[in-house]
Amino acid sequence: MKALSQVGKYGLRAILYLVAYPSENSYMSIRQISDELNLSFHFVTKIFRELTAKGILISYRGPSGGVALARPADQIMLIDVVKALEGEDYFDKCLIGLPNCGTAKPCPVHEFWKEMKTKIQQNFTETSLATLGEKIRSQEFRLDD
Amino acid sequence: MKALSQVGKYGLRAILYLVAYPSENSYMSIRQISDELNLSFHFVTKIFRELTAKGILISYRGPSGGVALARPADQIMLIDVVKALEGEDYFDKCLIGLPNCGTAKPCPVHEFWKEMKTKIQQNFTETSLATLGEKIRSQEFRLDD
DNA sequence: CATATTTAAGAGTATTTTATCTTATTTAAA
DNA sequence: TTTAAATAAGATAAAATACTCTTAAATATG
Known part of the structure; x- marks a missing residue:
């Protein structure tokens, strides 16, 4: 089940690396992140520009510049990142693609699918x-192959 | 959450129409299905060729030809159609795209995602x-807009 | 001030997915 | 036996997604 686009997958992995290995009071360069995660x-960079524009990251140019979380990591929820990367309507889609699939005139799998999405x-x-960053730091979970 | 490709969505809707409005002991033309569902x-046709090749549909050419289920509708499960349309590995994918994401070296959302997929x-x-065909025939559920 | 380092912006390319079109083959029925 | 109706096959086209590249702007530091 491919639930995320490449943008969503890469974006999540990249921001999780940033969260897991934060540089104290400073910015991490995108080069480091992309190198580490291959x-x-x-x-x-393009994906992060979007996250910066959406207020999830902040960025700083020049030497010792880079990106950082716009808020403390415990105040950014996974759903914020997913919606920023995949669209605000991410959880509003009908499984078989019917427009305005809802309680009024549902598709035959509407109820179940709604339950799963919820x-x-x-x-x-x-x-x-x-x-999530905590998990990665614990070394029991990974972000790359 | 876009869980199915266009092939998956269209294929499901088309086969469900076939199931919901079966022509007694005969084939239904693809033209009728595509017309009805817009x-x-x-x-x-291309999608159905695949379902025919995979043994889910049977087809017959010529006048009064068309397609039909290869087995009774209660013996074809939704998962059969989804896997035929989206790939046998449909439920084996890591949310953030890590190859061989599993219990051994999981990604940070592995457990939850596995649970959902299950x-x-x-x-x-x-x-x-x-x-599903029953539901559609009941008129309380729809296949098109 | 000059230089090096970093992100910003967006143009450009490649690949994949989606959709269309053409021709061939099968088959029923006039 | 001719014709029309249907799927089979696959080439082609269009659109979306994925990825790359170039140039600009910002900024720290020597």
């Missing part, structure tokens, strides 16, 4: 980047 | 096309 530097949305809403 | 005839897989495994 992602295209230019592609990550569960996922809840989890993403409760999960902060801090929690 | 889908591209050629695109549906729930969806279970539902799709239990849900037959007959059940």
Whole structure:
């Protein structure tokens, strides 16, 4: 089940690296992130520009510049990042693509699918980047292959 | 959450129409299906060729030809169609795209995502096309806009 | 001030997905 | 046996997504 585009996958991995290995009171360069995760530097840069424009990251140019979280990691929820990367309507889509699929005139799998989306949305809403960063730092979880 | 490609969405809607409005002991033409659902005839034809090749549909050429289910609708499960259209590895994908994401070296959202995929897989495994066709025939559920 | 380092912006390219079109083959029925 | 109706096959086109590249702007530091 491919739930995220490449932009979503790369963006999440990159921001999680930033969260997991924060440079104390300073910016981390995109080059370091893309190198560590073996992602295209230019592609990550483009994705991060979007996250910066959406107020999730802040960026600073010049030597010792880079990117950083705009808020503390425990105040950025997974759902914020996913919606920023995949669109605000991420959880509003009908499984079989019907426009305005809802309780009024539902598709045959509407109820079940709504239930699943709600569960996922809840989890993403409760999960902060801090929690995920912690997991990665614990070495029991990974961000690359 | 875009869980299915256009092929998956169109293919599901088209096969569900076939299930919901079966022509007794005969084939339904792809033209009728695509017309009714406002889908591209050629695109549906291509998708159905795949379902025929995979043994989910049977087809017959010539006048009064068309397509039909290869087995009774209660013996074709939603998961069969989804896997035929989206790939057998549909439920094996890591949310953030890590290869071989598993219990051994999981990504930070592995456990939760596995749980969700399992729930969806279970539902799709239990849900037959007959059940969905029934719903559509009841007029309380729709296949088009 | 000159230089090096970094992100910003957006143009450009490649690949994949989606959709269309053409021709061939099969088959029923006039 | 001719014709029309249907799917099969695959080439082609269009659009979306994924990725790359170039230039500009900002900024720290020697």
